[in-house]
Amino acid sequence: MKKTLAIVASLAIAATVIIVVVVRRNHGPHHHHDSAKTGAVEAVGIDQTDTSVSMMAMLNAPEQATPCLTAYAAIEAEGAAMKLHDGKSMFKWVAPKDAFVAACEALPVAQQQCMAPRYRRDHGDDCQKNRPMPDVLAKMYVGLPIVEPNYQR
């Protein structure tokens, strides 16, 4: 009886071994997965910098009827986000809406499209190659040079 039990048990174990090996072969080896590595552990604070807040606000501004209106809506969203964030806008100066939109609509169509932040992001190379003259851009906005906080030791 004991002998029979031992044989049955051995067969059961052997079956288990085969199943485990097959499963491993089908699904690959188990990995020691450190879940901490998928956390944003290195990028402390990046999303809270003024530049990031500005960019994300502009990228997520609602689409308007035209690229130029979308561009101005993005600027308004950036201003509102900076107020909420108590940060500094990435623009030194922006033209009033009417003047901004008028200057934008005077651009060739391809350049107007690049005024919409999401289009510009998705067509960065084309937009960079098709850059208006600085004096044209200066009628719409002037970017603010980044000055880093003066940390003290």
Place this chain on the structure above:
Amino acid sequence: MMKLTILVPFICAVGCTSSVDTRTPVADLSQGLNMLDTSDASWGVTAAYRENDHAVYLEQRVGAMKPQAYREEAPEEPANEIDMRFVDENGNTFFVQRGGDGYVDPTWAQEINDSLLHPAADSDRIRDFGLAQKAAGEFAKAAITNADLAPFAFHASQYAARAIPTQDPTMVAKVAKIEASRPTDTAYGNYGFGGSWWFEGDLYDKGTSCVFWYCPARHSSVALWAYQTTWQLAVIACNHGTCAGGSKMSYDCNSNSGVWRDNVTISAETNGSTSIGGGCLTSYSWDSGGYNHLCNDDSAYELWQVKNGGPGGGSLDTNGDGYNFVYTGPGTGGDGSWVNYACTCAYNNNCNNDWSRPICP
């Protein structure tokens, strides 16, 4: 005894399979692409590519989630930092791309340094780079059709689009200059395998946080190449963002070792005076005036290590501990303004203007 007889096969079935031995021997691989381990996309993938009797292995490992700002700015790239490398059939790494400051799998660092002790014959390494290009292309095609594996297609497709170093006119031109600098009395004969190395560091950058035609900051990344009698190893330091050599990145400038170096290692900032090419290990943040750094500090550190053979030398000052790296010098604006890059900005008179890329020393 009977219990032990029963238990041993059971325990082995559960625990004896190696978790790292996923590189199937060449002879057991099918011709072309072999997906060796795709069981856990949150961990990474391992694949191989065989052509006739030779093969290379492609490994990718998933690192930290990128900040939301990076993900929104480059939605075509993986949401996580990903390390990717190619390993030859002898287990030596010949191309590695590091997403962040250290390797997701820390064992890679030692394996990469060991690879410098076992350079391949020139013809083998040239073949390896060619196979890697084919592997990357085939892998990208296969991965993009699978929702779980799609994030791994990006870096592979970027690699596949590169020329292999011996067919890249820029790299070929570098070789001519490097060989011209080889001391005549030690040419070839005494610079054998395991011997001296020449290092090149190529800086790439792109505008970041761009809207309209205004980019308030720049992201930079360094491609480090190790040469002996052919290009043996590439270490691409992505510095948390888009990787050097990838689309959207522009080549800026180059630094090189200027001399042939022995007994080098490739690791991060806390290593000794012979370490080359690692990035900063402090926290990563754009407010880099504190106890932290940003991508351009990484790049400055990497380039200065390429040039100086490790921390120290030139205007690279580490306060004697290999950690408090700081570089002070003219900026890239051409207006004579000075910049200050550091891994721990707060220790080094703060970082100044490091939102822009460094110059190549």
